[in-house]
Amino acid sequence: MSKRLTLLPGIALILILFLIPVGIVFQQGLFDPAFTIEHFTRFATRGAYMRIFWNTLQVSAVVALACLLIGYPIAYFIVRQPTARRPFLMFLVLVPMWMSILARTYAWMVVLGKEGIINQTLIALGIIDTPIQMLFTTGAVYVGMVQIMLPILIVTCFSSMTEIDQSLLRAARIMGASPRKAFREVFLPLSAEGAITGTLIVFILSMGFFIVPALIGGRKDTMMANVISGQVSQTNWGFAAALAIVLLAATLLILTLVRGASAKLVHHHEEAH
Amino acid sequence: MRDRNFLLPVFYLLVVLFLFFPILIVVPISFSNGRFLSFPPEEFGLRWYRAYFSDPVWMSATFRSLRVALGASILATFVGTLSVVGLGRRRTKTSGFLTAIFVAPAIVPNIIVALGVFIFAIRLGVSDNEFTLVCAHAAIGLPFVVLMVGSAYRQIDPTLERAARIMGAGPVRAFLTATLPPLTPAILSAGIFAFFVSFDELIISLFLMSSAETLPMRTWNDLRFEINPTIAAVSVFFVLVTTVAMSSTELLRRRAEKKNAA
Numbered sequence: 044m045s046k047r048l049t050l051l052p053g054i055a056l057i058l059i060l061f062l063i064p065v066g067i068v069f070q071q072g073l074f075d076p077a078f079t080i081e082h083f084t085r086f087a088t089r090g091a092y093m094r095i096f097w098n099t100l101q102v103s104a105v106v107a108l109a110c111l112l113i114g115y116p117i118a119y120f121i122v123r124q125p126t127a128r129r130p131f132l133m134f135l136v137l138v139p140m141w142m143s144i145l146a147r148t149y150a151w152m153v154v155l156g157k158e159g160i161i162n163q164t165l166i167a168l169g170i171i172d173t174p175i176q177m178l179f180t181t182g183a184v185y186v187g188m189v190q191i192m193l194p195i196l197i198v199t200c201f202s203s204m205t206e207i208d209q210s211l212l213r214a215a216r217i218m219g220a221s222p223r224k225a226f227r228e229v230f231l232p233l234s235a236e237g238a239i240t241g242t243l244i245v246f247i248l249s250m251g252f253f254i255v256p257a258l259i260g261g262r263k264d265t266m267m268a269n270v271i272s273g274q275v276s277q278t279n280w281g282f283a284a285a286l287a288i289v290l291l292a293a294t295l296l297i298l299t300l301v302r303g304a305s306a307k308l309v310h311h312h313e314e315a316h
Numbered sequence: 317m318r319d320r321n322f323l324l325p326v327f328y329l330l331v332v333l334f335l336f337f338p339i340l341i342v343v344p345i346s347f348s349n350g351r352f353l354s355f356p357p358e359e360f361g362l363r364w365y366r367a368y369f370s371d372p373v374w375m376s377a378t379f380r381s382l383r384v385a386l387g388a389s390i391l392a393t394f395v396g397t398l399s400v401v402g403l404g405r406r407r408t409k410t411s412g413f414l415t416a417i418f419v420a421p422a423i424v425p426n427i428i429v430a431l432g433v434f435i436f437a438i439r440l441g442v443s444d445n446e447f448t449l450v451c452a453h454a455a456i457g458l459p460f461v462v463l464m465v466g467s468a469y470r471q472i473d474p475t476l477e478r479a480a481r482i483m484g485a486g487p488v489r490a491f492l493t494a495t496l497p498p499l500t501p502a503i504l505s506a507g508i509f510a511f512f513v514s515f516d517e518l519i520i521s522l523f524l525m526s527s528a529e530t531l532p533m534r535t536w537n538d539l540r541f542e543i544n545p546t547i548a549a550v551s552v553f554f555v556l557v558t559t560v561a562m563s564s565t566e567l568l569r570r571r572a573e574k575k576n577a578a
Contacts, residue, residue, distance in 0.1 A: 053399030053418060053458065056391075060455035061421050064432025071435060117331055120324040132328070139335040141558040142342075143516045145535045146551030150338030152543055153345065160341070190335060251425025253519055258539055268427040268519070275523060280435060287428045294425065 072284035082285030092270065096289060099266045102181075102256075103249035106188045110196040111242045113189070118200035133201060140194050148258045151187050152178060155259065179261040187255040192248065196241040203237020239305040243298065250294050339555065346548035364549035374534060374546065381515055381531035384446060388453035389511035395454065396461025397503055400469050401491065415462065422459035426519050429456060434523040444526045452520050457510030464509065468502030469495075501572040505565045512558065
């Protein structure tokens, strides 16, 4: 009985600073003061907002897939190393997360700018005459976001890979499977769930990005969080709230869809064996 | 397959280089002595560190952030640890549902929390208030405490606490003497994690605070108008602080692990 009581402070904190505020966002977006979908029709009918919404989805998807393609082999490499060496290899992946996101974005501004390091070097080497536009481009946003999200994917993949019994791979090799086949038939299916979870986490966290697109992206790289913040500074709370609801709904929808699909996929695979 | 054995380490090194790239850029810039930003710097010195430590605006933003992060971290760690105890070891429908709610702030984009907290605080007349910011930051730090302390809690053998109860200790005393000591390293790590969630948070602070700046707000306002090497000095200083903090908790954790294993 007393143990249940210890839940109360946590519930109070979450209720007052998370559940009620999210409820208020819904209220602001849907009532003005009577029920209205005016803000949502505005969102759906103005091309600019829909474009920003699709851009948010697209950037998040590209970042998530890029992290998967880069991060999965890295996690695989680390997990195949002797157990004593793994913590150090993971440590090197995690250290960059200790630098503030603002500071890291600042570094990209310095590197990619018109008078930045890359342009200066290329001009000094005589490879180009005039600086290339790199800052304020979609490419810059991808680079900045992947640098931030990659460690998260590697950690998720790595922790699910450590649970795979390495002797299974050896067994497959002894039974005559080529290394490639042993990897594809044994390791890949067993690590798929962790990889999907990691990709999904990166995708969801990317949907809310604010600093990177604002500082190193161009005008067309604006994401949902940037418009919401812009609407708040113009005190259009209702419309800001509607945009926030769209962002939240999209996040939850994708979470449910991918979770369902991946559960089925893993289930099918297990049945097939 | 020999080629893969050679390619993967090279790939790993390239990726680590990419991940470290921002740090490798910012450190030399922070030690440059030039008036303008140049890379590699022509002259080294502590000019930008002096600029940072002697600027009252940067200093007050730094102290505000440290204060808020400390408060948020203590609140999140205390409340989160209590919640972990309340959730218990066995997975039930209720505990699963409550865990999902405790973890939700880590999944929902901060901009949504920021908007809701901002409107709610205005209605209650508590916007532009450091204490409100502490509570909001505690709420977004709570998921990490519940997850980190929770996983450590489930690994602790409950027999010890039960034995303490049988020997006549009250529930609080049994928890404090039997369960809390092995849980301390996880609580400390979670506390430091919650500290940095708050210390690096921009958007909630940006909405909620209007008359006073936190360190990320100061950096943000600075970055939008000019690229000033002071930011490099600030971030290198805090990378150092973080490295020391993280390494010491890791050492604590390892020592505790050894103790448990012995």
